[in-house]
Amino acid sequence: MRLRPVYVTDPNLVDEPLIDVPNQWAPQQGIHLYHFPLSLDSQKVRQGLEELGVQWQSHPILLSAHQQFSPGYVRVNSRCVVPTLVIDGKVTTDTINILDLLATRFGTANQCFEASEEEKEFVNYWVDKAAGLFIEALTYGHVEGLKKPFPLGRASESGRSHQDKVDLLTRLIDTYNKDPKLRGAYEKKRAVIEATKEAMVAPGQMSAIIDATRIELEDLAHQLGSGQFAHGGWLASDAFSLADVQWGAVLYRLQWVGLQPLLWEEDSIISAYAEKLFAKASFQTGVVQWSKVGRKVILPTIRYKLLKAFGLSQDI
Numbered sequence: 611m612r613l614r615p616v617y618v619t620d621p622n623l624v625d626e627p628l629i630d631v632p633n634q635w636a637p638q639q640g641i642h643l644y645h646f647p648l649s650l651d652s653q654k655v656r657q658g659l660e661e662l663g664v665q666w667q668s669h670p671i672l673l674s675a676h677q678q679f680s681p682g683y684v685r686v687n688s689r690c691v692v693p694t695l696v697i698d699g700k701v702t703t704d705t706i707n708i709l710d711l712l713a714t715r716f717g718t719a720n721q722c723f724e725a726s727e728e729e730k731e732f733v734n735y736w737v738d739k740a741a742g743l744f745i746e747a748l749t750y751g752h753v754e755g756l757k758k759p760f761p762l763g764r765a766s767e768s769g770r771s772h773q774d775k776v777d778l779l780t781r782l783i784d785t786y787n788k789d790p791k792l793r794g795a796y797e798k799k800r801a802v803i804e805a806t807k808e809a810m811v812a813p814g815q816m817s818a819i820i821d822a823t824r825i826e827l828e829d830l831a832h833q834l835g836s837g838q839f840a841h842g843g844w845l846a847s848d849a850f851s852l853a854d855v856q857w858g859a860v861l862y863r864l865q866w867v868g869l870q871p872l873l874w875e876e877d878s879i880i881s882a883y884a885e886k887l888f889a890k891a892s893f894q895t896g897v898v899q900w901s902k903v904g905r906k907v908i909l910p911t912i913r914y915k916l917l918k919a920f921g922l923s924q925d926i
C-alpha cells in the first residue's frame with residue numbers, strides 16, 4: 611500500500627534531483643524560479659526566497675495547462691515538476707535541495723536559516739516528515755463526504771486529472787519518439803503518474819493515507835507542545851527554520867482542501883502554530899498572494915490556451 615509520494619519512496623522511478631548543474635537551455639544570468647502559483651512545493655520555495663530577501667525572476671509553469679510537459683521545460687527539469695531554480699544557468703531541482711541551496715548561499719548574509727549542526731539534524735528530520743506526506747493524493751483524491759474547493763472538484767473524481775495526464779504523456783511519447791531525452795522523460799513521468807493514480811483510486815487507499823497523515827500530525831502536536839514552540843520559538847528551533855517553511859505550506863493546503871476537521875482539532879496547538887506561520891510576512895507574500903485562483907491561475911490558463919489555439923504560444 612502506497613502512503614507516501616513516489617518522489618520520496620522510489621528514487622529508481624524518477625530522475626535524480628540536480629544541484630547547481632549547468633544547462634544550456636536555462637537562462638544564463640540571474641535568479642529564476644519556475645513555479646506554479648498553487649503548487650505546494652512552489653509555495654515553500656517562494657516563501658524561502660522571501661524570507662531570505664532574494665530577488666528572483668518568476669516563470670509561471672501552468673500545471674493547469676500541462677506546461678510542465680513542454681519540451682522547453684522538460685529540457686531544464688526532466689522530472690516534469692515544479693519548482694525549478696536556475697541561478698546563472700545552473701539548475702537545481704527538488705524542493706528540499708532548492709531550499710538547502712538557497713539557505714547555504716544567501717542565509718549567512720541575511721542571518722536567516724542559520725543552525726548549528728545539531729539543530730540542523732533536527733530541522734532536517736521535520737523537513738523530511740513534511741515532505742513525506744502524500745499531499746498530492748490528499749489534494750486530488752476523493753474523500754467520502756468532502757467537497758473539494760474550486761478548481762479541484764472535478765479533478766478529484768476517481769483520479770480523472772491523473773488519467774488525463776497519462777493520456778497526454780502517451781501522445782507525447784509518440785510525438786517525440788525520435789528524441790531520446792524527451793521520450794525518456796515522458797515515459798518515466800507516465801510511470802510516476804500511473805503509480806500515484808493507483809495510490810489514490812485503489813480501494814481503502816485514501817482512508818489509509820488520511821490515517822497515516824493523522825499520525826504524523828499527532829507527532830507534530832507532540833513536538834509543538836514539548837519543544838521550542840511552547841516557549842515562544844518554532845517547530846524545531848528557537849528561530850524560524852526550513853522545517854517551518856515546509857509545515858506552513860502543508861497546513862495551509864490541508865485547511866484549503868477542507869481536511870482539517872479529519873486531521874486535527876480546530877482548537878489545538880496545531881491551529882495556534884498554523885496561525886503563527888500564516889501571519890509571517892514571507893508567508894503572505896510567498897503563499898497567500900499567489901493563491902488568488904482567478905487572477906493567478908484561471909486567467910493565465912485561458913490566455914495561454916487561446917494563444918495556443920491560434921498558434922501564438924511559445925515554448926517555455
Ligand SMILES: N[C@@H](CCC(=O)N[C@@H](CS)C(=O)NCC(=O)O)C(=O)O
Pocket residue numbers: 617649650651652673678689690691692693703704705706775
Ligand atoms: N517534491 C518533488 C516533487 C514536486 C512535485 O510533485 N511538484 C508538483 C507540484 S507541488 C508538480 O509539479 N506536479 C505536476 C505533475 O506531477 O504533473 C520536487 O520538489 O521536485
